[in-house]
Amino acid sequence: MLDALRVKDFRLLWFGRAASQLGTWLLVVAVPAHVLELTGSVVAAGLTLAAEFLAPLVLGPVAGVVVDRWDRRRVMVCADLLRAVAIAALLFADGPGEVWLVYLALVVESVGSVAFRPAAQAHTPAVVGTGTLLAGANAVNAATDGTVRLVGAPLGGVLLALAGFAPLVWLDVVSYLVSAAAIVATSRRGAPGRSGGGLADLREGWAFLRRTPIPRALLLVNTVFLGANATLSSLVVPFGVQVLGGTGETGVVLSGLGVGFLLGAPATRLLTDRLHPAHLLAGALAVTAAGFGLLFSATSVPYAVAAAVVVGLAGSTTLVGTQTVLQRATPNAILGRVGAALFMGEAAASFAGALAGPALLGISWSAAVWTACGVTLLCAALALVMLRKAGRTTPPTDTPTPRPGQQSAPGPSATG
Template identity: 60%
Template sequence: MVLRNREFRLLWLGRSVSGLGSWLLVVAVPAHVLVLTGSLTATGLTLAAEFLPPMLLGPFAGVVVDRWDRRRVMIAADVLRAFAVALLLFVREPDDVALVYVAVAAESVGTLAFRPAAQAHIPALVGTGRPLTAANALNSATDGAVRLLGAPLGGLLYAWGGIDLVVWPDIASYLVSAVFIALTKPGPRARRGELGAVIAELREGARFLRDDRAVGGLLVLNTAFLGANAALTSVLVPHGMAAWGGTARAGLVMSGLGVGFLLGAVVVRTLDRFRPRAVLAGALAMTAVGFVVLFTIPWAALPAAVVVGAFGSTALILVQTTVQRRTPDAVLGRVAAVVFAAEAAATFAGALAGPLLAEAATIATVAWVAAGITALCALVVAHPPGRDRVPRRP
């Protein structure tokens, strides 16, 4: 049981608590912007602002993660995120919406440092064998539980008491996470160097991605899939408020994603014996079906959300585990940061494209386009051009 590992247990607790606080805002912040402005575009920009910093700064964050004590990086990131979220307490009028984008972007900078530091630190704590799959599955299950609780709870809290009632628990969650991380053992001392050394390390990470075709191929597929997912996420809350009856019900459907994540985390631990390529292709295909049902059949939205969460999480866990296993620890922070930067670029593009396409056509059109992109990714995985892009598990 990976939780018997004290260092991993503390990291898992910190990650879980801060994740719960963050998910309280997933429904509340876009709903607050929509209430203040009435604009789908302004609402979608909250997601775009979240992923702009990782898109621009992701590779440099990877150098920071690989050069500095990852424990201190995570503590500093949590403190930064607490202060950033506090800015939302000052958003009262439509003219204040710009402050939402500033707060979301600043919080994203902290997440940009925390996520690759945590992901790169896990193999160092549990190894790269079966415990790594168990650790990633546990994190995915926790993410599912956080989605299950956080999204509907955030929607209810916002409906009852406004944005303040949601923001204060999120601030507290980041500070509690910092305490848990601070209880872990210190890492190695920071390596210092000049700008030339930083650039050289960036090139080293880029060379690894270029030379390892499996990791590079996964990066491309993961980016396309997450871009499609972001297009739908950017219109999910407005669609839910109109089609499902308000923020509380939108949060309930989003909790279905959490249930799916829990199921996916349980199932993926039994899939090590199967070929990763077949599992990934099937998971992406089923996610594409779930996208269409979620946005076109209102009465089936909740079970469709469970399907999307279960198969989407399976695909993401498989990609993450393969990257961790194939990447040397010395460059894992940089590679993880590049993966997050690509994810951010895709999410930023999807967050802009989703509302624009919805306003030009319909939200159902966005769902069909996203499903088509995801199905194409499944087809490429199942029948890759040239050599196999997703290797069997070592």
């Protein structure tokens, strides 16, 4: 799984991405807590999450065009600098009358993230190739994500209590500057390709999705699954408090999700190149549904933690497997637009799921849980049928995209 880190450009990209993610997760608890302290309003604190969904929903297609028309290194560096400036604005929100600055800063930060994420996803196969190293690179990123999720939010809460809000903001600003510096140090590879204009690029991206079975299937399955996942995720905290005993027990269960996410990284690396994508994703989705069913049936913390580990492991396999198959099935020149469409679907599904969970909970716990689990099983069936019909995606080689002026050397063939 660590072989991809031997590639210098990927190592720098990974380091920058990890630094910026850690800075972001340090503020996951701190920002809503700060807004709650300023306003005394739970609704105002909750709106901080809604602010982060706005940019992906509105700007996703535009970001994909930008990523496919410009040098992706430049896109990521500009996105990091924009995010650093946006987060620094949080320092000026020190009273109820300045809370609007918090929402504005989060919206602008998410604009940078909308550009950075598809650029990083599209740049990775250009750096490591689309063979076995790509699966390893995505697994390393998934392991890093799991570690950051496990450590970042609790560490941010502790630092908020010890040092206050402003030092955490500065740490996040510095993390984005470190990320920008790391990406600047990577090799230039030039723009992936240019079309006739922005609207033409958008039409080309949507036309590719309509006529290409694998990306179309992945977009549908991933969006529906993340909606169900968000529905259940929104219920974990109420379930932990009401059924398992309190916030401490809930924190332990959430840590189990993080552990499962970490375990899923090497598992995905082993399975991605050995299983047909239909079998990989259908199996992972089915196990995720079963894990959520077990989690919300738990009456004790150890049982719930074990189920949470299963959910994290299978969910990690689903997300990393989806990303790897998409990268292999999509030409690099159009991968930014396709990735942005996937992220836009993710934002819409997460927002809808976060609303659906509490709404279904108004009916009953069983209605909320089993509806979402049933939808996840439906996604497993869709993945099995649609991806088997679409055929298998064979990774070509581990040869990265050559830098300007450099000829591409033949790379080793990758087993499918």
